Amino acid sequence: MVVDGVFSMDGDTAPLAELAELCTAHDAWLMVDDAHGFGVLGERGVGSTEAAGLSPSAVPVLMATLGKALGTAGAFVAGSALLIEGLIQQSRNYIYTTALPPAVAAAAHEALLLLTEEAWRRHHLAALIRRFRQGAAQLSLPVLPSASAIQPLLVGDAIRAVTLSAQLREQGILISAIRPPTVPAGTSRLRITLSAAHSEAQIDHLLEQLAACWASSWAAS
Template identity: 70%
Template sequence: MSAFRERLAASLEARRAQHLYRQRLVLESPQGPLVRLGGRELLNFCSNDYLGLAAHPRLVEALQQGARDYGVGSGASHLVCGHSRAHQQLEEALAAFTGRPRALLFGSGFAANTAALAVLLQPGDTVLQDRLNHASLLDGGLHSGARLSRFPHNDLDALARKLGRLSGPALVVVDGVFSMDGDVAPLAPLAALCQQHDAWLMVDDAHGFGVLGQRGAGSLEAAGLGGSEVPVLMATLGKALGCGGAFVAGSDELIEALIQFARNYVYSTAMPPALAVAGRAALQLLSDEPWRREYLLQLIARFRRGAAQLGLPLAEVGGPIQPLMIGDAARALALSEALRQRGVLVGAIRPPTVPAGTARLRITLTAGHSEQQVDQLLGALEQAGAARHAA
């Protein structure tokens, strides 16, 4: 057993030496623009709660009502006796909202992505993935038994060359909004390219769903695409919708195949029914409170104007994820700590989450923030000397 202890200790020490060691924050408050950490209130600019719904009173009440109606635990997997009317109603609502025949719930986006890839792909197939895809997509491709080939980020020409050399079934997989860079995939030309080469396209819209599109239906709605152009859609409920879990939406055949063959689904206890009730309430809020998306865009524009005045080299992205590239992991950690000392919480993102040499501050804005809080963030960045740290 000492060999395992020594191996673990050596790997942990190496991560500390490289300034890549990660530590969990222990929040003492709900998610929101202000959070309490270690007895201290901090302005929070590192949450994926893009619409500020995680502590919305209607979601809290829906969760409480769901617990009163269904209890806490689901008791079993969906295929035994864990699939409740609350799950069914949320799946039907998600299918209707995304314009798909059916949707299927999963406990997490990671589970949904790996399940979909495992069911769709077989040995001899090819899965082509953007180099900056989420880890769950890469893991799903690696474990599927198919040939995994990665193409440079958002490089349609490189993808076209790869597709042109293939024979046999091919699946192209991309993030709709890339979680660490904040930019969007060129979905319309991607879909056209896939149709030209008789390949299927799968989109992980975890960071676009709820934020993009006229109704908040996500990256596909913003790109004017439907189910025929993008046969496989995955999105999560734990980011813009403020709840938890994820879903895959698509054809009846796709969903039935997942129910029958996806090990992540068949052998997992169903998510709590009360959480499904809250998910339906969040979906309704997208329609009832469209001002949240509009206001979020105003805050993003305000932040970007202020950052430009400070000389901060932000990427050309218009969404709530605004990465400030630093490069060196130690410098990114130092700047994050300097901001925390000034009452602002912003995470330092380092390898292996991002490629080596691209450590950054991942600044995220939400509809829960005020204009004054955005200005406070800008002031803290200036005081901490962010322009000197930036790559």
């Protein structure tokens, strides 16, 4: 069974504990793509699997990118020595792709150290997510249920989503409008992505601008 840990367009999480149980019951392997959970979720930042209380043996194949929380590029697969050797020998994409440049590998290594040594970044991000969600609820902005750094604001109409994104950009806020076919018709959204580099003041400014643009886009439509 192959699943994302955090779904990239909704920001919600897969029920990994239940899926792991199902896999055990059916003698299947669980593979988790934790691109959006790795470095963010779990007590130590291991990701969605740690947040779900799963040991490595419950997730025989774990992959994540280095290009999101770690801020570099590339990706990794973690698993048993046999699995990794099999991939090295048999994965055509891996064999015929240029390896990570040493500088990128070194930067990823440094980011991993920061991840393990500086938990305050994760705690700060978690606090920003809470602040954003509380503020959005007070403003009655329709943010989808998500505990991750991806906080989608459901707009519905694609043109309105693009207009809102352009208005926010004019205010110095970069938020992409996500439209079909990336998401189902009628569920266009602003995909707000928070990071530990943001400040509380920026979250408040974002909420203020979202409320203003939201109201003016209704008035215009």
